[in-house]
Amino acid sequence: MGKIFHEIRDPIHAFIKIDDDERAVLDSRPFQRLRCIHQLALTYLVYPGASHKRFEHSLGVMELASRVFDIVTHPNNLTPQIRELFPILEIPEKRAYWKKVLRIAALCHDIGHLPFSHAAEKELLPDGWGHERITRELIFSSEMCRIWDNMTPHLNAEDVAKLAVGQRKAPDLTFDDLTAILSEIIVSDAFGVDRMDYLLRDSHHIGVAYGKFDHYRLIDTLRILQPPPSGSEEERSKEPTLGVEVGGYQSAEALLLARYFMFTQVYFHPVRRIYDIHLKDFLLEILPDGKYPIDIEDHLSFTDHEVLASLRKAAHDTSLPGSEHAGRIIKRQHYKRLYERIPADFQKNPLAAQLIKDAAESAFGKENVRYDNPSSKEEPIEFPVLMKDKSIESSRSLPQTLLQISPVKMEYVFVSRECWDDASRWLSDNKHDIINS
Amino acid sequence: MDQNEQRTILLGLIKSLRENDSWCGETHIQKAMFSLQKITGIPIDYTFVLYKHGAFSFDLRDELTDMRADHLLSLEIHPAPYGPSLIVSDSGNAFYKKYHGIVRIYDPAIEFVAKNLGGKGVAELERISTALYVCKEEGVWDPDDCAARVNELKPHISIESAKSATLDAVRILRAYKEQCQ
Numbered sequence: 001m002g003k004i005f006h007e008i009r010d011p012i013h014a015f016i017k018i019d020d021d022e023r024a025v026l027d028s029r030p031f032q033r034l035r036c037i038h039q040l041a042l043t044y045l046v047y048p049g050a051s052h053k054r055f056e057h058s059l060g061v062m063e064l065a066s067r068v069f070d071i072v073t074h075p076n077n078l079t080p081q082i083r084e085l086f087p088i089l090e091i092p093e094k095r096a097y098w099k100k101v102l103r104i105a106a107l108c109h110d111i112g113h114l115p116f117s118h119a120a121e122k123e124l125l126p127d128g129w130g131h132e133r134i135t136r137e138l139i140f141s142s143e144m145c146r147i148w149d150n151m152t153p154h155l156n157a158e159d160v161a162k163l164a165v166g167q168r169k170a171p172d173l174t175f176d177d178l179t180a181i182l183s184e185i186i187v188s189d190a191f192g193v194d195r196m197d198y199l200l201r202d203s204h205h206i207g208v209a210y211g212k213f214d215h216y217r218l219i220d221t222l223r224i225l226q227p228p229p230s231g232s233e234e235e236r237s238k239e240p241t242l243g244v245e246v247g248g249y250q251s252a253e254a255l256l257l258a259r260y261f262m263f264t265q266v267y268f269h270p271v272r273r274i275y276d277i278h279l280k281d282f283l284l285e286i287l288p289d290g291k292y293p294i295d296i297e298d299h300l301s302f303t304d305h306e307v308l309a310s311l312r313k314a315a316h317d318t319s320l321p322g323s324e325h326a327g328r329i330i331k332r333q334h335y336k337r338l339y340e341r342i343p344a345d346f347q348k349n350p351l352a353a354q355l356i357k358d359a360a361e362s363a364f365g366k367e368n369v370r371y372d373n374p375s376s377k378e379e380p381i382e383f384p385v386l387m388k389d390k391s392i393e394s395s396r397s398l399p400q401t402l403l404q405i406s407p408v409k410m411e412y413v414f415v416s417r418e419c420w421d422d423a424s425r426w427l428s429d430n431k432h433d434i435i436n437s
Numbered sequence: 438m439d440q441n442e443q444r445t446i447l448l449g450l451i452k453s454l455r456e457n458d459s460w461c462g463e464t465h466i467q468k469a470m471f472s473l474q475k476i477t478g479i480p481i482d483y484t485f486v487l488y489k490h491g492a493f494s495f496d497l498r499d500e501l502t503d504m505r506a507d508h509l510l511s512l513e514i515h516p517a518p519y520g521p522s523l524i525v526s527d528s529g530n531a532f533y534k535k536y537h538g539i540v541r542i543y544d545p546a547i548e549f550v551a552k553n554l555g556g557k558g559v560a561e562l563e564r565i566s567t568a569l570y571v572c573k574e575e576g577v578w579d580p581d582d583c584a585a586r587v588n589e590l591k592p593h594i595s596i597e598s599a600k601s602a603t604l605d606a607v608r609i610l611r612a613y614k615e616q617c618q
Contacts, residue, residue, distance in 0.1 A: 085593060168495045171486035177592060180488070227490075227559075228520055239490055239563065239593055343508075347528065350507060375506055377499045382463075382520055394520035396512075409506035 008059060012200050016063045021151045025104060028147060029300050030111040030138045034058055036303035040202060041116040042275040042329065047206040047266070054110045054117065057201055061186065064193035064219070065106035068185050069099050072224050072242070079390075082224045082240055086178055097153055098182060104148075104155060105163035106186050109194060111138050112299075114292050115307045120280030124292045132169035134299055136161045141296055177240055181224055184242050190383045191222055191242045191252070199258050202266065210261035213254035221248025225384040228394035243384030243392070252383070253401050263376045263408040270337045273372050274414050278334060279307075282325035286310060335370055336420045338427060341411035345435055352435045353411035356427065359434045360413060364423055368416040376408040438480055444504060445536040446473075446481060446543055448525050451510070452533070453547050457555025461522040463501060464490050468562040469554050470497055475573045476613050477546035487590055490559060491566035504529070549616060553609050564594055564602035565609075572606060580604055 005017045018026065025031055034054040043050040071077060073089045088094045112134030114121055121131060138144060139161045148155040162170060162179050166187035175183065186194055196215055203211030225243035244252045266272070284290040293299055314320040315330035328334050338360065345352040357371040384392045415423045438446075450469055451461060459465050471485050471492040483494040501523065504510045509529035513522040525533065554562065567587050577583045584600035594602075 167486055167488050171484065174590070175487070176590070239591065346507070350528075350532065375503055377502055396514060396521045397516060407502045407506035409503065 010056060010060060010063070011204055012060055012197070013063045016059050018059075018062075021100070021147075022062075022103065022107065024147050024150065025107050025144075028144065030141075030144065031055070031058070031107065033300055033303055034110060034113070036305050037110075037113050038116055038304050039198070040206075040272075041118065042279060043206070043266070043269075043272050045275055045329070045332070046269055046271050047208075049205045049207050050202070052201060052205045054113055057197055058107050058110050060197035060201060061109060061194050062103050062106040064196055064215070065102050065185050066099065067219050068191075068193055068222055069102050069182075071219055072181075072185070072222050073099075077223055079223075079225070079386075081226060085240060086224075088178060093153075098178070100151070100153075101155055101159045102163055102182050102185060105160045105183075106193065108135065108139055108144075108160065109164040109186055111135050114299075115302060115304045116276075116279060120276060120283055123280055124283055124287065124290070126291055126294065129294055130169065132165040134294065134296075135165055136170065137294075137296060138299075139164060181240055181242065188242055191218070191244070191255070195259065196255065199255070199262055202262065203258075206266060208262075208266065210265050211258045213258045214251045215255070218244070218248050218251035218255060221245040221251065223386055225386055225392055228384045228392050228397075241384060243386060244395075245386045246388060246398075249385055249395070249398060252395070256405060257401075259376075260405050260408060268374050268408065268410045270340065270410075270412050270414075271334065273374060273410075273412060274334045274337075274370065275329060277370050277372060277414070278325045278328040282311065282314070282322040282329070283307070285322035285325065286314070333417060335368075335414035336417050337412055338369075338415045338420065338423050339413040339431075341409075345431075349435045353413060355434050355437060356431070357413045359430065360415060360423060360427070363426055364415060364419050368419050370414040372410075372412045372414070374410055441532075441536050442540050443481055444500070444509065445533055445540050446479065446547065447500065447504070448509065448529050448533040449537070449540070449544065449547050450551065451523060452525055453551035454555050455522075455524070457551040459551070459555040460558070461524070462520050462559070463498070463523065464559050465554075465557075465562060466501065466523060467493055467497060468566040469550055470494070471566050472554060472569065472609070473546060473550045475569055476550065476610055477543075479543050479546055485570070487567065487570055490563035491591075492570045545616075546613075549613055553612070561602070563591075564598055565606050567591055567594065568599065568603040569606040569610075572603070572610075578607075580607070 005019060006023055008016045008018065010016050037054040038044065039052050039054055039057050040050045073095060112131040114131055140157050145157055148157055148160065158173065162173050162175060163183045163186060166183040167175050167180060184192065186192055199211035200215060203209060221244050223243055223245055224240050227239065227241055293302060311326045311330055314323045314326035317323060339353060339356050341353045349355065357369060360369045383395045385395050385398060387393055450473060451466060454461050454465060454469055468491060470483060473479050474481055474483065483497045485492040485494045501510065508526055509532055510523050511526045513524045515521065567590065568583055571577050571583050571586045575586065577586050580600050580603045583603040584596050587594055587599035587602065588596050
């Protein structure tokens with residue numbers, strides 16, 4: 001007789017337990033492939049510890065999703081309004097089904113990732129494609145559908161896909177209030193467990209404390225709530241969303257601050273960003289038509305290992321395509337930061353960085369200049385908070401630490417190190433005129 | 438339409454909503470922009486899905502965040518329990534002034550939407566935008582069918598409220614057509 005549960009050691013969550021059905025997903029080709037996809041692309045060239053993979057992150061997301069589900073659907077934690085909205089959660093079989101779908105969706109949420117994760121995804125996939133779409137294709141593939149069919153109870157592939165990619169990336173699928181909330185548990189802007197796990201895990205491996213927060217307390221205080229009033233009228237929407245009990249508010253603040261610090265200190269680190277750009281330039285030259293394969297079999301056989309092998313080969317053989325860019329990575333001859341957006345310049349001219357990029361290209365040649373403008377996008381800092389007297393308030397109306405968190409946005413202009421000295425002098429002499437042009 | 442033009446329209450919409458007594462939280466702006474696209478046909482192409490409180494665009498959320506990062510918008514905080522409003526900053530006003538000439542042609546459409554939706558609260562906007570979404574995106578125009586579909590998608594909206602919202606959405610659509618004639 002096989003084991004009922006399998007235990008996997010994890011540096012963040014100690015032990016992660018999986019059952020036989022989940023073991024089948026773990027053993028599948030799409031999931032095993034994640035062992036070969038770096039969570040943070042080439043970040044390990046800057047922070048050597050950042051060599052962890054999507055495999056263990058996905059296990060962590062499943063573990064956290066499961067904990068959140070147990071908390072937010074516990075009968076003691078449902079308000080009468082939410083209980084009325086989700087009678088399904090009081091039927092044990094239904095509750096068990098959706099918990100299983102959630103765990104599996106959490107496991108599978110990243111299986112469509114390209115080699116080196118997010119690096120260059122946008123430019124290297126055909127229009128209309130992102131890793132989430134490949135994730136969907138894989139969830140609906142015959143290989144995975146066989147696994148869903150063998151489970152008890154059988155899982156509906158569409159249910160798994162909805163929760164794994166969420167409403168943003170599956171606008172053609174219909175989400176009801178329940179599937180919307182459950183997908184929020186994985187991918188939401190504020191309390192998605194994908195975000196919780198990557199902050200904790202990335203911090204751990206990189207060796208920084210920025211991404212740490214009290215996730216135990218936060219998860220224990222998460223609740224499904226109706227939104228706070230917005231506007232001067234008494235009427236409010238009744239659409240449920242993930243919020244937090246007031247006792248966990250500081251943990252929620254800590255999560256959002258952790259995210260802010262990780263973006264400013266790690267994810268948007270200029271050297272990490274320029275390595276992504278060199279990698280993209282390399283892939284554009286070596287991939288057929290400059291595009292990643294979207295065929296499922298091709299996707300499954302293409303990992304960081306294949307890309308790294310090509311990089312190493314090309315770096316030492318100038319006759320091979322992409323050799324110049326490969327050398328920049330392998331020999332650590334990356335472009336250097338010439339200019340970084342500063343508030344004073346931006347106030348004078350919102351297009352300052354782009355004008356400097358254009359002028360630098362004219363002065364030193366397009367091939368010697370690169371421009372990058374990462375921004376943290378989603379703004380997760382408003383959510384409902386359940387107060388002691390059972391009223392619901394906006395996180396924005398409580399003590400205002402969160403107000404100090406600005407969206408993170410950077411702009412960098414890089415130049416090749418061969419012309420960096422000249423370019424630095426040139427910028428010092430010409431910056432004022434360029435920005436005021 | 439380039440990003441500067443699109444941002445100018447967004448700034449104009451927010452200014453106009455505030456002039457028409459809107460609370461101007463993100464939800465209000467989301468629904469107003471959806472209506473601007475679907476009712477007036479302004480050539481902005483934020484992709485909307487049915488999500489938080491009705492029609493919602495993640496692209497628009499990203500853009501609003503980006504505009505805060507660029508200091509074109511800022512947050513106005515209100516006492517508990519209310520959520521914040523978005524306001525056009527001094528830099529935003531300067532930006533609007535610089536580019537307004539290019540998109541002036543859309544001022545009547547922006548004013549129409551702001552006048553018709555500015556005074557409405559989140560719950561009403563949620564109902565109307567969901568009804569408008571079902572009419573325009575799913576082609577369900579019969580008020581009873583539309584109300585049933587809205588209730589199916591958003592069970593917390595009753596059939597009666599959904600029907601009333603459908604009639605409101607159709608009335609606003611007709612009013613804009615009449616204004617253009």
